[in-house]
Amino acid sequence: MVTLKKALSLTQEELKEIKKEITHQVHENSELNAYIDEPVESISSGVPILIKDNINVKNWEITCASKILKGYVSPYNASVIEKLHQSGMCAYGRANMDEFAMGSTTETSCYGKTKNPRDTSRVPGGSSGGSAAAVAGGFAIAALGSDTGGSIRQPAGYCGCVGLKPTYGRVSRYGLIAYSSSLDQIGPITQNVEDCAILFDAISGHDKMDSTSALLPSTQTFSKLDRDRRFKIAILDGYLKDADIEIQRAYQETIRTLESMGHQIVSKTMLDTSYHISTYYIICTAEASSNLARFDGVRYGNRAQHVDNLKDLYIKTRSQGFGEEVKRRIMLGSFVLSSGYYDAYYSKAQKIRKLIHKQYEDIFCDADMILSPVAPSVAPKFGATHSPLEMYLSDIYTIGVNLAGLPCISLPIGKSKEGLPVAMQLIGKSFDEQSLLDASYGLEQNLDIHFD
Structure with missing residues (x-):
C-alpha cells in the first residue's frame, strides 16, 4: 500500500483508483474482518483514512461495535474529521473495534472478531484492532484509533505498525464517543514514523468544542523530523518481570541498539505495575459506568420491544x-x-494516579524519555486468554501513560522466532511528541524492519 506521504502528492484521479483498490482488498481480505462494512468516503476527495467506529463522521452509522447503537447515524463530524478534510484527507471506512473500546483483542465486537494479518490464528490487539489490522494488512493507507489504556499502541505493536498516543489534550476529543473521559485520546496508526507525524500534525491543535483541549496550535512535527537527534533514555529496572523471555531479550537488544546509535541510557525505578492495573481499572470503569448511562433506549440506537414501563425499557435495552x-x-x-x-476504592485510586504521575515527572528530571515494552508477549492466539483478568494484564505496560496523560509511541523493533512483530514504546514528556517522533524515526531507519 502506498504511504500517506506519497498519497498526499497524488492527483484525485489516482486517489480514486487507490480507493477502488482498497475496496477490492477489503473484499479479498474479508476473513480478517477489519472493516465493519464496505468503505464509503466522508467527502468526494482526499487521501482515504480508515476511522475507528467510535469517532463520529456525519451521515455515517456509528455504533462503537455495539448492538445498542446499531442504526444510529451521526449528525455531525468529530473535530478530527474536520481537520482531515482541511488537510487533504477524508474518512474512508469504519474500522472494527472492541465494543465501546473495552477490550485488548477486538473479540468483543458485535460484528465478530478481527484477525491479525501477520497470523490469522492470533488476535490483532485492541481496542483499535481493526485499524491496526487494516494498515498492517495493506488495505488502509493509515487509520485513526483511540487510546484509553493502550488501545492504539498495543494493536499497532501486535500487528507491526506505528501507533502514537498523543498527550492528553493535544488532539480534540469532540466527536469521540467517550469510554473514560480523563484517559481517552485519539491518535494515528500508520505504516511508518513519517506517516505518523503527518497524520498527527493534521489532527492536532486546540479546539474550542473540547473543554479539555490544550491551548496550543497544530503541531508541525513532520517538517521538523530529525533522526540525528540524541537523547537521554531511561530504562526501568525490574519492570520486565512479567514479560516473556522473548520480550525481555528484545528489550535488551533495543537498549544496545540505542546505545550504539549514541543515545545515553540511564536506569530508573517505578511503582510496580500491579498498582497501575488496579488504579486504571477502578478509574476507567467508574467513568465508563457514568458515560454509558446515556444509552438507555430513549435517545440513541436500538430500543427494546414489548416493554411494560420505563424501567422495563431501560433494563431490557441495556441487557440486550x-x-x-x-x-x-x-x-x-x-x-x-x-x-x-x-x-x-475510587478515592484511593485517584491518589495512586497522582503518585504515578509524580514518578514519571521525577524520571523526566533526569531523562528525555522512557523505553518500555508495549505488551508482555507477542500477539497471543485466540482462546489463549481464559479470563477477563488475563486480558487486563496484557495492558500492564501501556496504562500508566494514560493515567499520567503523557505522549507515547509504539513501533516494531524486531520479529519473534515465529516471525511475529515485537514492539517497544517510547514515553515522553507532556507535549513533547517531537522528541518521541525524532527518536523513533532514527531507530526505525537504523533497524529497517520488514514483514512479509
Whole structure:
C-alpha cells in the first residue's frame, strides 16, 4: 500500500483508483474482518483514512461495535474529521473495534472478531484492532484509533505498525464517543514514523468544542523530523518481570541498539505495575459506568420491544444491547462509585494516579524519555486468554501513560522466532511528541524492519 506521504502528492484521479483498490482488498481480505462494512468516503476527495467506529463522521452509522447503537447515524463530524478534510484527507471506512473500546483483542465486537494479518490464528490487539489490522494488512493507507489504556499502541505493536498516543489534550476529543473521559485520546496508526507525524500534525491543535483541549496550535512535527537527534533514555529496572523471555531479550537488544546509535541510557525505578492495573481499572470503569448511562433506549440506537414501563425499557435495552465485557465494566464502575466503597476504592485510586504521575515527572528530571515494552508477549492466539483478568494484564505496560496523560509511541523493533512483530514504546514528556517522533524515526531507519 502506498504511504500517506506519497498519497498526499497524488492527483484525485489516482486517489480514486487507490480507493477502488482498497475496496477490492477489503473484499479479498474479508476473513480478517477489519472493516465493519464496505468503505464509503466522508467527502468526494482526499487521501482515504480508515476511522475507528467510535469517532463520529456525519451521515455515517456509528455504533462503537455495539448492538445498542446499531442504526444510529451521526449528525455531525468529530473535530478530527474536520481537520482531515482541511488537510487533504477524508474518512474512508469504519474500522472494527472492541465494543465501546473495552477490550485488548477486538473479540468483543458485535460484528465478530478481527484477525491479525501477520497470523490469522492470533488476535490483532485492541481496542483499535481493526485499524491496526487494516494498515498492517495493506488495505488502509493509515487509520485513526483511540487510546484509553493502550488501545492504539498495543494493536499497532501486535500487528507491526506505528501507533502514537498523543498527550492528553493535544488532539480534540469532540466527536469521540467517550469510554473514560480523563484517559481517552485519539491518535494515528500508520505504516511508518513519517506517516505518523503527518497524520498527527493534521489532527492536532486546540479546539474550542473540547473543554479539555490544550491551548496550543497544530503541531508541525513532520517538517521538523530529525533522526540525528540524541537523547537521554531511561530504562526501568525490574519492570520486565512479567514479560516473556522473548520480550525481555528484545528489550535488551533495543537498549544496545540505542546505545550504539549514541543515545545515553540511564536506569530508573517505578511503582510496580500491579498498582497501575488496579488504579486504571477502578478509574476507567467508574467513568465508563457514568458515560454509558446515556444509552438507555430513549435517545440513541436500538430500543427494546414489548416493554411494560420505563424501567422495563431501560433494563431490557441495556441487557440486550450491551455485551458481556461492557456489562462487567459498568457493574465494576458502579460498585467502586457506590456509597460505602467510594473512599475505599475510587478515592484511593485517584491518589495512586497522582503518585504515578509524580514518578514519571521525577524520571523526566533526569531523562528525555522512557523505553518500555508495549505488551508482555507477542500477539497471543485466540482462546489463549481464559479470563477477563488475563486480558487486563496484557495492558500492564501501556496504562500508566494514560493515567499520567503523557505522549507515547509504539513501533516494531524486531520479529519473534515465529516471525511475529515485537514492539517497544517510547514515553515522553507532556507535549513533547517531537522528541518521541525524532527518536523513533532514527531507530526505525537504523533497524529497517520488514514483514512479509
